[in-house]
Amino acid sequence: MALYSEKMQAYQSLIEESLPKYLPATDTPWATTARAMAYACEGGGKRLRPVLMMAFADLCGGDAKSVLPFACALEMIHSSSLVHDDLPCMDNSPLRRGKPSVHVEFGEDMALLAGDSLLNRAYEVMLDPASAPEIPVDARLRAAFVIAQATGIDGMMGGQTMDLESEHKRIDAETLETLQRGKTAALLRAACAAGAILAGADDARVAAASDYGETLGLCFQIVDDLLDVTATAEQLGKPVGLDAGHDKATYVTLLGLTAAREMADRREQEAQRALDAFGEAAEELRRLTEQLLSRTC
Amino acid sequence: MALYSEKMQAYQSLIEESLPKYLPATDTPWATTARAMAYACEGGGKRLRPVLMMAFADLCGGDAKSVLPFACALEMIHSSSLVHDDLPCMDNSPLRRGKPSVHVEFGEDMALLAGDSLLNRAYEVMLDPASAPEIPVDARLRAAFVIAQATGIDGMMGGQTMDLESEHKRIDAETLETLQRGKTAALLRAACAAGAILAGADDARVAAASDYGETLGLCFQIVDDLLDVTATAEQLGKPVGLDAGHDKATYVTLLGLTAAREMADRREQEAQRALDAFGEAAEELRRLTEQLLSRTC
Numbered sequence: 001m002a003l004y005s006e007k008m009q010a011y012q013s014l015i016e017e018s019l020p021k022y023l024p025a026t027d028t029p030w031a032t033t034a035r036a037m038a039y040a041c042e043g044g045g046k047r048l049r050p051v052l053m054m055a056f057a058d059l060c061g062g063d064a065k066s067v068l069p070f071a072c073a074l075e076m077i078h079s080s081s082l083v084h085d086d087l088p089c090m091d092n093s094p095l096r097r098g099k100p101s102v103h104v105e106f107g108e109d110m111a112l113l114a115g116d117s118l119l120n121r122a123y124e125v126m127l128d129p130a131s132a133p134e135i136p137v138d139a140r141l142r143a144a145f146v147i148a149q150a151t152g153i154d155g156m157m158g159g160q161t162m163d164l165e166s167e168h169k170r171i172d173a174e175t176l177e178t179l180q181r182g183k184t185a186a187l188l189r190a191a192c193a194a195g196a197i198l199a200g201a202d203d204a205r206v207a208a209a210s211d212y213g214e215t216l217g218l219c220f221q222i223v224d225d226l227l228d229v230t231a232t233a234e235q236l237g238k239p240v241g242l243d244a245g246h247d248k249a250t251y252v253t254l255l256g257l258t259a260a261r262e263m264a265d266r267r268e269q270e271a272q273r274a275l276d277a278f279g280e281a282a283e284e285l286r287r288l289t290e291q292l293l294s295r296t297c
Numbered sequence: 298m299a300l301y302s303e304k305m306q307a308y309q310s311l312i313e314e315s316l317p318k319y320l321p322a323t324d325t326p327w328a329t330t331a332r333a334m335a336y337a338c339e340g341g342g343k344r345l346r347p348v349l350m351m352a353f354a355d356l357c358g359g360d361a362k363s364v365l366p367f368a369c370a371l372e373m374i375h376s377s378s379l380v381h382d383d384l385p386c387m388d389n390s391p392l393r394r395g396k397p398s399v400h401v402e403f404g405e406d407m408a409l410l411a412g413d414s415l416l417n418r419a420y421e422v423m424l425d426p427a428s429a430p431e432i433p434v435d436a437r438l439r440a441a442f443v444i445a446q447a448t449g450i451d452g453m454m455g456g457q458t459m460d461l462e463s464e465h466k467r468i469d470a471e472t473l474e475t476l477q478r479g480k481t482a483a484l485l486r487a488a489c490a491a492g493a494i495l496a497g498a499d500d501a502r503v504a505a506a507s508d509y510g511e512t513l514g515l516c517f518q519i520v521d522d523l524l525d526v527t528a529t530a531e532q533l534g535k536p537v538g539l540d541a542g543h544d545k546a547t548y549v550t551l552l553g554l555t556a557a558r559e560m561a562d563r564r565e566q567e568a569q570r571a572l573d574a575f576g577e578a579a580e581e582l583r584r585l586t587e588q589l590l591s592r593t594c
Binding site for chain 1: 321325326327329330331334377381384386387404405406407409410412413414416417418420421424425426434435437438439441442445446448449450451454455456457458459461462472475476479
């Protein structure tokens with residue numbers, strides 16, 4: 001069964017088509033970094049964050065297509081974080097989605113610059129007066145601000161800091177949740193909130209979108225932790241038991257399998273409840289949530 | 298003789314005072330990165346970019362103080378680029394302004410995150426609706442866009458790419474100028490242009506501010522190259538002949554001492570001419586330009 005509905009598959013295709021348009025030209029004297037930026041954004045997984053942004057724009061009565069510049073910008077921020085995460089001084093990962101990491105392909109210096117340039121490019125795209133001109137400037141500014149806060153030190157980057165500092169250390173479940181709220185949930189929260197904001201939703205709906213994204217992000221991480229111990233390597237397409245091997249705290253090592261499963265269920269119900277604010281129209285998102293959280297790989 | 302007039306010294310003090318207010322709290326679980334960000338912004342040189350932004354806001358009839366959030370944001374972008382430039386995979390500099398570089402003091406991983414977080418923080422500050430609320434939203438958006446473009450791959454980051462790729466390679470004077478237009482001149486250009494934009498200047502004045510900043514940046518670099526061969530180590534407070542030792546193309550190695558001097562003079566006249574658009578009121582900036590470009594250290 002496909003993860004996305006037809007409508008969401010169409011969003012995903014639009015994102016794949018549009019991303020290259022927002023990336024820099026590669027016929028410049030700084031082509032190496034520009035090519036590394038494109039490489040980092042290629043063939044990239046589910047595109048969950050931009051798809052969610054478009055879905056929430058649609059859900060709030062906006063035109064999903066009109067938020068494409070912001071959706072692509074958010075995907076660039078996500079890609080930028082992966083490029084820097086893979087660097088030798090961070091996770092030192094030679095592979096990303098089965099391909100050589102950016103620093104393996106282009107060198108560490110170009111990977112550093114490509115990550116910086118992708119992060120910055122996201123703001124160039126969001127701030128460009130030619131991007132989404134049909135959306136009022138106040139909404140654009142507010143959406144960009146929500147994304148900036150979720151990305152920065154009090155969001156994703158704070159979570160990355162905690163992640164690095166918590167290796168080989170005993171942390172409790174509360175600390176792990178704070179870490180994940182930044183590292184994984186912040187950008188998902190911003191994706192949903194920005195979609196609603198750009199569609200002109202009222203504060204209650206923006207808050208519901210925001211809650212949904214954050215809870216989904218937290219739940220996502222618990223499911224990941226569960227799969228790391230319960231799935232087979234064949235199902236996951238990557239080695240299992242990686243977290244335990246890395247001496248990394250997970251919801252499973254901290255709470256045990258049963259309690260971690262219960263927590264995932266609780267979070268899923270919470271995410272579904274957040275969708276109540278959107279009534280019947282959220283049916284597709286309800287199904288997506290279910291599928292995302294019941295995955296076995 | 299002090300570099301800055303009393304008015305500009307007051308700008309500099311305001312920037313020193315204000316910067317910490319725009320940096321993140323350090324009583325969080327991600328304090329290490331937050332402390333590294335503050336360290337990177339401490340005791341930092343002339344603060345030329347934010348001072349110029351304030352000077353141009355004033356020159357265009359605006360309130361210099363009102364642009365402080367943008368001035369501090371630009372300084373954060375500059376600091377971010379220095380943190381990443383110093384990393385082992387880039388210039389591998391253990392020292393910055395006589396102090397251990399951020400990665401020496403906080404580790405490479407935290408330096409990487411501090412650079413990312415400072416760059417992103419600049420946008421958090423510029424996009425915050427509470428920043429400079431007295432300035433119309435369109436002007437804020439336009440100034441932030443100008444700064445984003447100057448920072449990114451088609452600006453400073455493109456120049457950094459060329460700089461890395463031109464080491465141990467023969468490049469011509471035209472290529473060196475393209476490199477410096479990005480690496481050094483782009484942020485100075487954006488500083489002056491943003492000051493004018495935020496003060497509500499007309500297009501002609503924004504263009505003149507922009508030209509001034511860019512020409513100053515290009516000239517600055519030629520003077521740097523000249524000093525590297527003509528100054529004594531005592532005057533510079535750092536070893537001389539570094540560029541030649543690094544097998545790096547400079548205006549002096551490419552053009553010779555006499556032609557490089559002539560080029561610096563020509564650029565200085567160009568920068569001064571750009572100030573003509575502002576009449577008598579630009580007298581302080583004229584003197585600053587003269588001092589900046591006649592420095593012997």
